[in-house]
Amino acid sequence: MLQEGQLLWQPSLESHSSSQLGQFADFVASTKGLTFSDYESLHRWSIEHLEDFWAAVWDFFQIDGGVYEQVLEARVMPGAKWFTGSSLNYAAHCLRHESNQAAMIAANESGGFSEISWATLKKQVSSLAAHLRSLGVTKGDRVAAYLGNTPEAIVGFLATASLGAIWSSTSMEMGLGSVVDRFSQIEPKILFAATSYTYNGKTFDCTSLVFDLEKALPSLEKTIRLGAEFDALLEKPAPLEFLRVPFDHPLYILFSSGTTGLPKPIVHGHGGILLEHYKQLGLQSNLGSSDRFFWFTTTGWMMWNYLVSGLLVGSSLVLWDGSPTHPSPDALWRLCERAKITVFGCGAAYLHSNIKLNLEPAQTFDLSKLRAIGSTGSPLSLDGFAFVYEKVGQHLQLFSTSGGTDVCSAFLGGSPWSPVWAGELSCRSLGADVQSFDGQGNSVLEAVGELVLCSPMPSMPVKFWNDPDNKRYFESYFADYPNIWRHGDWVKITARGSAVIYGRSDATLNRGGVRMGTAEVYSVVERIPEVLDSLVIDLEQLGKASFMPLFVVLQTENLTSDLEKQIKHAIRTELSPRLIPDQIVQVAAIPRTLSGKKLELPIRKILLGADAKKVVNADALANPDSLEFFLEYAKRFNAPNENL
Numbered sequence: 001m002l003q004e005g006q007l008l009w010q011p012s013l014e015s016h017s018s019s020q021l022g023q024f025a026d027f028v029a030s031t032k033g034l035t036f037s038d039y040e041s042l043h044r045w046s047i048e049h050l051e052d053f054w055a056a057v058w059d060f061f062q063i064d065g066g067v068y069e070q071v072l073e074a075r076v077m078p079g080a081k082w083f084t085g086s087s088l089n090y091a092a093h094c095l096r097h098e099s100n101q102a103a104m105i106a107a108n109e110s111g112g113f114s115e116i117s118w119a120t121l122k123k124q125v126s127s128l129a130a131h132l133r134s135l136g137v138t139k140g141d142r143v144a145a146y147l148g149n150t151p152e153a154i155v156g157f158l159a160t161a162s163l164g165a166i167w168s169s170t171s172m173e174m175g176l177g178s179v180v181d182r183f184s185q186i187e188p189k190i191l192f193a194a195t196s197y198t199y200n201g202k203t204f205d206c207t208s209l210v211f212d213l214e215k216a217l218p219s220l221e222k223t224i225r226l227g228a229e230f231d232a233l234l235e236k237p238a239p240l241e242f243l244r245v246p247f248d249h250p251l252y253i254l255f256s257s258g259t260t261g262l263p264k265p266i267v268h269g270h271g272g273i274l275l276e277h278y279k280q281l282g283l284q285s286n287l288g289s290s291d292r293f294f295w296f297t298t299t300g301w302m303m304w305n306y307l308v309s310g311l312l313v314g315s316s317l318v319l320w321d322g323s324p325t326h327p328s329p330d331a332l333w334r335l336c337e338r339a340k341i342t343v344f345g346c347g348a349a350y351l352h353s354n355i356k357l358n359l360e361p362a363q364t365f366d367l368s369k370l371r372a373i374g375s376t377g378s379p380l381s382l383d384g385f386a387f388v389y390e391k392v393g394q395h396l397q398l399f400s401t402s403g404g405t406d407v408c409s410a411f412l413g414g415s416p417w418s419p420v421w422a423g424e425l426s427c428r429s430l431g432a433d434v435q436s437f438d439g440q441g442n443s444v445l446e447a448v449g450e451l452v453l454c455s456p457m458p459s460m461p462v463k464f465w466n467d468p469d470n471k472r473y474f475e476s477y478f479a480d481y482p483n484i485w486r487h488g489d490w491v492k493i494t495a496r497g498s499a500v501i502y503g504r505s506d507a508t509l510n511r512g513g514v515r516m517g518t519a520e521v522y523s524v525v526e527r528i529p530e531v532l533d534s535l536v537i538d539l540e541q542l543g544k545a546s547f548m549p550l551f552v553v554l555q556t557e558n559l560t561s562d563l564e565k566q567i568k569h570a571i572r573t574e575l576s577p578r579l580i581p582d583q584i585v586q587v588a589a590i591p592r593t594l595s596g597k598k599l600e601l602p603i604r605k606i607l608l609g610a611d612a613k614k615v616v617n618a619d620a621l622a623n624p625d626s627l628e629f630f631l632e633y634a635k636r637f638n639a640p641n642e643n644l
Contacts, residue, residue: 019416080456087244109322130238139164144188171300175619187219247271265465276459277309289314295345347377453485550581589626
């Protein structure tokens, strides 16, 4: 069994010079007269000399933005103003490559597999942009999309961005209510929509949903449905043109999960996303024109937007539309072989599910082209690290990452210069002034604290839509510490610069003075072979003192007393006797968001008596039927003299 901090992979000596990070360091050396002995010294320079660092990123990646007045007006948050006076366009940078490699490789669970060239992508974007222009779409208009993870979605996005219009997309697994909750806030002029999708072998007709969505959005002037109409639009030749816009002009609007209220409409700008993604993909992940870049995602998760930015560095995007386990549990690894993927990304939940399915990808498929695996969405357990190195490949760089929709990027992750240690995120991203704050607001090392950002990043939100005084924006990140971003995660920064994420800080367990993130409990419990999934809820407040149930999804038919004892013993010996649950309850499924996150806080509120309709939107869940058990449990829990 792996131990936290165990060395699993380290970069070759050649990577220090051959990687884009090495080339960037050489570029800084030649322009600033600086040298860096290791990644930590480079990171330290990037945050201490923030303006010089981002200016170097601008120059290294040859950003076509004209002459800017200054890199950063002032190191203030919120409201930092970057590269004032510049004008640029995100889509122009995505489409400035000439290559014989495919721009996109599209696959789906029904067996579809096709390659789209760079020339074809440019032609389709120019044609669709011309059509949008003919419909009156101009700078600042919103274009919404109810689409799967298909080439059409990327063409629609780039065409929208080329005009200076603002994109927003959502996955087709969302119910009508959730889609309306999002798009009604931004009042789109145009809607792209598919009228059916296939998932897990079943085809779902969305014709009536699209019709109802049109009725619910009075701002709509036109709906463009996928099919013959859309295909015909892509055949009309038109010049490829891009409107230059200011650095902070809105590029797209991403939404928070929306499980606990109206989703927050988070506005990201052209310039911030452009610079951050060049840095994160080019320098941190070493992606380039020889790579085939995949991330398992839907159009409703920020990782789709992040995936699209692979075009910035000339990589071929690999798209998957459908279930990750259909037509077989190893469908994505089969895709990895067929598409010759070099960088494979997914949620930590997917890797954890592979363990339970007893998959052995390296023995089944030719993964020789694969060089790196990315994991995000939730903390990756030690077992997840072990799975990658034992069942996928010992040569791989595993970069577990942590960031968020809020910045559409990662604060913590990997780099070509950073080793991989079990259970740890290898490094803090360049330009990300990540620190861990104790209860008194002091920065600490080798201790669990609040994850904060002490300096601005270009990809912090431009604003929230319909938040004119920035009240909602301020309360989301800056209410606790003046001029410091509080992200809401527990983190430990190690002395060597790596990090460990312990889950959401607002879902902390506090039992008898033992404070611990829920992720630590899941890591221990889900290591037990019979346990497929789990959810722990601390109900200490509001008169329910010291009652903590643990809900488990099992491979076995029933929860036995022997398995209960095994679970409690594991928690007692690996965590603390004080974290032994008061009750272990078998359930059919754990409620999760569409991006795979466990619904900890809403379930806690429901169990403490809150109206479920006010704290959770079932349409925003991947498995809304899973709520029924918890609603019944809440009734019993809150009933007088009721025994659970």
